Amino acid sequence: MHEFLAQLANGVELGAIYALIAxxxxxxxxxxxxxxxxxxxxxxxxxxxxxxxxxxxxxANLLHGAGLILGIVAALVVAILACALLNAGIExxxxxxxxxxxxxxxxITAIGxxxxxxxxxxxxxxxxxxxxxxxxxxxxxxxxxxQVGVQQIVVVALAIAxxxxxxxxxxxxxxxxxxRAVAQxxxxxxxxxxxxxxxxxxxxxxxxxxxxxxxxxxxVSFGSAWFLNGFGAGLRAFTAAVLGGIGNIAGAMLGGFLxxxxxxxxxxxxxxxxxxxxxxxxxxxxxxxxxxxxxGESLPEKV
Amino acid sequence: MRSPRIxxxxxxxxxxxxxxxxxxxxxxxxxxxxxxxxxxxxxxxxSVGTSTLDGIKLAVDRANAQGVPGGFTFAVQALxxxxxxxxxxxxxxxxxxxxxxxxxxxxIIGPYNSNVAAAEIPITNQAGIVxxxxxxxxxxxxxxxxxxxxxxxxxxxxxxxRVCTTDSRQGSAAARFALDLKLKRVYIVDDNxxxxxxxxxxxxxxFAKLGGIVLxxxxxxxxxxxxxxxxxxxxxxxxDFIFFGGTTSTGGGLLRRQMFxxxxxxxxxxxxxxxxxxxxxxxxxxxxxxxxVAAPNADLLPAAKQFVTAYKAKFGSDVGPYxxxxxxxxxxxxxxIEQAIVANGKKMPTRAQVLAKIPNSAKNEVLTPIGPxxxxxxGDVRKPVISLYAIRNGRxxxxxxxxLSE
Numbered sequence: 001m002h003e004f005l006a007q008l009a010n011g012v013e014l015g016a017i018y019a020l021i022a023x024x025x026x027x028x029x030x031x032x033x034x035x036x037x038x039x040x041x042x043x044x045x046x047x048x049x050x051x052x053x054x055x056x057x058x059x060a061n062l063l064h065g066a067g068l069i070l071g072i073v074a075a076l077v078v079a080i081l082a083c084a085l086l087n088a089g090i091e092x093x094x095x096x097x098x099x100x101x102x103x104x105x106x107x108i109t110a111i112g113x114x115x116x117x118x119x120x121x122x123x124x125x126x127x128x129x130x131x132x133x134x135x136x137x138x139x140x141x142x143x144x145x146x147q148v149g150v151q152q153i154v155v156v157a158l159a160i161a162x163x164x165x166x167x168x169x170x171x172x173x174x175x176x177x178x179x180r181a182v183a184q185x186x187x188x189x190x191x192x193x194x195x196x197x198x199x200x201x202x203x204x205x206x207x208x209x210x211x212x213x214x215x216x217x218x219x220v221s222f223g224s225a226w227f228l229n230g231f232g233a234g235l236r237a238f239t240a241a242v243l244g245g246i247g248n249i250a251g252a253m254l255g256g257f258l259x260x261x262x263x264x265x266x267x268x269x270x271x272x273x274x275x276x277x278x279x280x281x282x283x284x285x286x287x288x289x290x291x292x293x294x295x296g297e298s299l300p301e302k303v
Numbered sequence: 304m305r306s307p308r309i310x311x312x313x314x315x316x317x318x319x320x321x322x323x324x325x326x327x328x329x330x331x332x333x334x335x336x337x338x339x340x341x342x343x344x345x346x347x348x349x350s351v352g353t354s355t356l357d358g359i360k361l362a363v364d365r366a367n368a369q370g371v372p373g374g375f376t377f378a379v380q381a382l383x384x385x386x387x388x389x390x391x392x393x394x395x396x397x398x399x400x401x402x403x404x405x406x407x408x409x410x411i412i413g414p415y416n417s418n419v420a421a422a423e424i425p426i427t428n429q430a431g432i433v434x435x436x437x438x439x440x441x442x443x444x445x446x447x448x449x450x451x452x453x454x455x456x457x458x459x460x461x462x463x464x465r466v467c468t469t470d471s472r473q474g475s476a477a478a479r480f481a482l483d484l485k486l487k488r489v490y491i492v493d494d495n496x497x498x499x500x501x502x503x504x505x506x507x508x509x510f511a512k513l514g515g516i517v518l519x520x521x522x523x524x525x526x527x528x529x530x531x532x533x534x535x536x537x538x539x540x541x542x543d544f545i546f547f548g549g550t551t552s553t554g555g556g557l558l559r560r561q562m563f564x565x566x567x568x569x570x571x572x573x574x575x576x577x578x579x580x581x582x583x584x585x586x587x588x589x590x591x592x593x594x595x596v597a598a599p600n601a602d603l604l605p606a607a608k609q610f611v612t613a614y615k616a617k618f619g620s621d622v623g624p625y626x627x628x629x630x631x632x633x634x635x636x637x638x639x640i641e642q643a644i645v646a647n648g649k650k651m652p653t654r655a656q657v658l659a660k661i662p663n664s665a666k667n668e669v670l671t672p673i674g675p676x677x678x679x680x681x682g683d684v685r686k687p688v689i690s691l692y693a694i695r696n697g698r699x700x701x702x703x704x705x706x707l708s709e
Contacts, residue, residue: 271521
């Protein structure tokens, strides 16, 4: 029982990170029908910006007491802003001019951007994994039979708060409405006066911000940042987005948590070397049997 | 628009060509003998790779300062086998071909990693050039059917030697060390790579044979970031320690670090010579880690003390885990080349003449900082020594060593 609950908590923590990244894939896909393969590397960039801020603050001896909380907030905010700007910059430079190109062109461009980011991050921070400062002390709390760390609670709480904020933004705000409109029909929304380019840019900003949050919580949770992190995490998050139904926001969240739990429990029951196999088998099964995902609606083929 | 750019580019290339020739050392003349080197010099293995290269440079500088018969000078020609941040067998093979194509290169030192060595040995074997690795420990490089396959181009000729020991020797020494430390219950994890899996297999076999209890085994998938699920499972077995077959970069560092996140910080952690740099990833959490190195402790040998002082004076940093091995490998190669020069009437010897002078018995041992070195019929050292280290306060501390030939 103890172990079951511990694995459950670990799966939820992992799932929260995947869900945040998956949301970035799904938002961009929803509006552009582009699988933004560079998204995983934006996540890596978020980890490193948070890491750099924390290391600088620690070197300046500012990470005590109230300074610690302020420092964590500062690292989070810097990561969010940096990733949002990076993602919007990528859209402006690489994808916007391909808006009318055949679908394959932006897809290949996305892969190119991904390689570029990976190598730039390697130039910046080196190829060895860099330890992430231990900012959140991790004494274990006992809640009934469940043992959880403070770090785990912070990671999951931060992720869920972000998702709730995103939900309200998309459902309630004017910009969110514009995003949904552009996702439904780009030409019709421009006819009713929505600035399509601006709406797409804002979508990339938000997707980037989510990657920034994910980068921060991922760094805290795994304890290190590495220039190729985004590749593996990105693929798993992409699987999560497909599982939930790509383009569907609630689906990405659900898919993220399911993939996290699957990774945790497959490690427990069948062994660590099989966790990737379990995760990517799901991707194959979903694509074969339910390509629209768990929550996605099957779309008529666009001509 | 296009042609001026190309012209500019061509001009740049023309300018750069003589520059790059200058920066790669003295121009190859008939009096220069190249010592080829293939190591991971950038990326995740950069710190161990460059400290290994420094050991080679020191040995070459020494030999040049003492004077080489026939008025020759040695020059290091180092190539990097890193691609995408990790050591890469194809890159290693291509580097070795480049080195072999240069007639002045009479011996190759390297590579660092076993999987790279497996890609290079068929090439050096075919070319008949001496290759000495400071650190590639996988059994199959010199022993059994695997080694015979690597030598199939030239089955009668053995060109690959190593001054370190083998996985099987290291794994069984680690099993003995663990029991000496009163660690009886182990859970074994490996990274599923050539080196890590071999090491874990030998350790599992010998630890059980000596009376230890193997609670279970697991392999990790490449690119894994989250080891907490695995560690939570291991925690249920209540082990005295976790044995890890693999390197810091394939998961050793994060595994140790995340042990603290699941309340296993006080459980010991042990591995082979893939994790001496574990503190770089696990920081303070590396304390409580034990690792073996397939070489004697440098502080215990007089020749080693001289080496350590000279190394620190030249490079201003501490000796790396394989610097002394690299120095020794280079000494052996240089000694063989010098004997071949003398035997050839002080003229440039052939690669086959150098190969014939590689020490093969107690009579022609070469004295090195890691002890006297000569090779057995497989190309392994005749007097292997394994040392055990622990990480304390983020630094490596020597504990004991085992002399396996006794």
